[in-house]
Amino acid sequence: MNLLEVKNVFKTYGSLKAVSGVSIEVGDGEVFGLLGPNGAGKSTLISMISTLVKPDNGEIFINGNRVGRNTKEAKKVIGLVPQEIALYPTLSARENLNFWGRMYGLGGNLLTQRVDEALEVAGLSDRQKDRIESFSGGMKRRINIAAALLHKPKILIMDEPTVGIDPQSRNHILETVLKLNKEGMSVIYTSHYMEEVEFLCSRIAIMDHGKVIACGSKEELRNLIGDVDIINLDIANADKQIEDLIKPISGIQKVIFDNNKLKVYAKESGTILARLISVLDSAKCKIHNINIEDTNLESVFLHLTGRALRD
Numbered sequence: 001m002n003l004l005e006v007k008n009v010f011k012t013y014g015s016l017k018a019v020s021g022v023s024i025e026v027g028d029g030e031v032f033g034l035l036g037p038n039g040a041g042k043s044t045l046i047s048m049i050s051t052l053v054k055p056d057n058g059e060i061f062i063n064g065n066r067v068g069r070n071t072k073e074a075k076k077v078i079g080l081v082p083q084e085i086a087l088y089p090t091l092s093a094r095e096n097l098n099f100w101g102r103m104y105g106l107g108g109n110l111l112t113q114r115v116d117e118a119l120e121v122a123g124l125s126d127r128q129k130d131r132i133e134s135f136s137g138g139m140k141r142r143i144n145i146a147a148a149l150l151h152k153p154k155i156l157i158m159d160e161p162t163v164g165i166d167p168q169s170r171n172h173i174l175e176t177v178l179k180l181n182k183e184g185m186s187v188i189y190t191s192h193y194m195e196e197v198e199f200l201c202s203r204i205a206i207m208d209h210g211k212v213i214a215c216g217s218k219e220e221l222r223n224l225i226g227d228v229d230i231i232n233l234d235i236a237n238a239d240k241q242i243e244d245l246i247k248p249i250s251g252i253q254k255v256i257f258d259n260n261k262l263k264v265y266a267k268e269s270g271t272i273l274a275r276l277i278s279v280l281d282s283a284k285c286k287i288h289n290i291n292i293e294d295t296n297l298e299s300v301f302l303h304l305t306g307r308a309l310r311d
């Protein structure tokens with residue numbers, strides 16, 4: 001049996017189907033990505049896996065333990081880094097970790113040792129005596145991750161761990177995920193940032209409107225759409241209306257203009273490039289830069305839903 005098995009799980013809030021028939025499997029040593037726009041149902045799914053929310057229907061097995069039956073055993077192997085920071089602002093970093101450690105049943109020398117290790121992982125040993133309220137958002141997030149590691153879980157579940165934090169902490173968190181995984185920990189990494197999921201994850205489930213709309217390795221997901229490229233142009237003298245001028249060009253699937261950047265999704269980008277440039281030229285747009293990206297998870301999402309991930 002896989003470390004995590006989610007079988008046809010549902011959760012509705014009133015008439016809203018937050019999670020609607022999701023099945024996923026995560027194996028030992030995997031970094032599994034859960035990618036989807038805001039509102040897709042990622043946090044609801046995570047809450048059910050973490051045993052905080054009871055599914056209306058379906059089954060979840062963690063390390064062979066069925067959630068709802070052997071919940072206590074299941075809980076022992078998971079570490080949750082929730083979307084919201086769960087720390088006491090007036091306590092120091094170490095005091096917060098001590099608190100969480102005791103919640104996991106740790107004490108004495110073992111607790112001290114685990115807190116030391118967790119502070120090390122967070123890269124914040126030197127700030128351990130400072131109050132959380134003096135920390136940046138990114139540092140708080142790193143302590144939140146440290147708290148989830150104290151009981152040495154087999155599987156770490158992270159819910160949007162890099163939203164709204166500084167680039168330095170973001171990089172630290174991404175590196176931490178890779179390091180923990182190298183040491184044998186499985187990770188479920190939830191995000192609406194395609195680049196992070198693409199960078200970290202060996203397999204990815206793409207969620208939208210409560211459903212998994214695609215699941216597989218990066219390669220398998222890219223193969224879903226064939227040969228669509230993304231042409232990125234930096235242009236001046238343009239406004240949103242430029243989208244309507246470009247859309248009719250044959251072979252173009254989608255155009256997004258934002259902040260002097262034009263993103264064009266097209267089959268066979270080579271053949272439409274000349275036409276694209278001529279349309280921009282006749283609209284008196286100045287082109288500063290052009291580059292062509294390979295297909296990525298963003299284009300997979302667009303292909304499957306007709307929307308951009310961050311619409």
Ligand SMILES: Nc1ncnc2c1ncn2[C@@H]1O[C@H](COP(=O)(O)OP(=O)(O)O)[C@@H](O)[C@H]1O
Nearest residue numbers: 013016018036037038039040041042043044045
């Ligand atoms: N406790 C709740 N009560 C009512 N609606 C909720 C609750 N939790 C989530 N939802 C709704 O369920 C949908 C999925 O939310 P969520 O799981 O937070 O998505 P994501 O994490 O992908 O952004 C959203 O429309 C959200 O408003």
Ligand SMILES: [Mg+2]
Nearest residue numbers: 042043083160
């Ligand atoms: Mg969420």
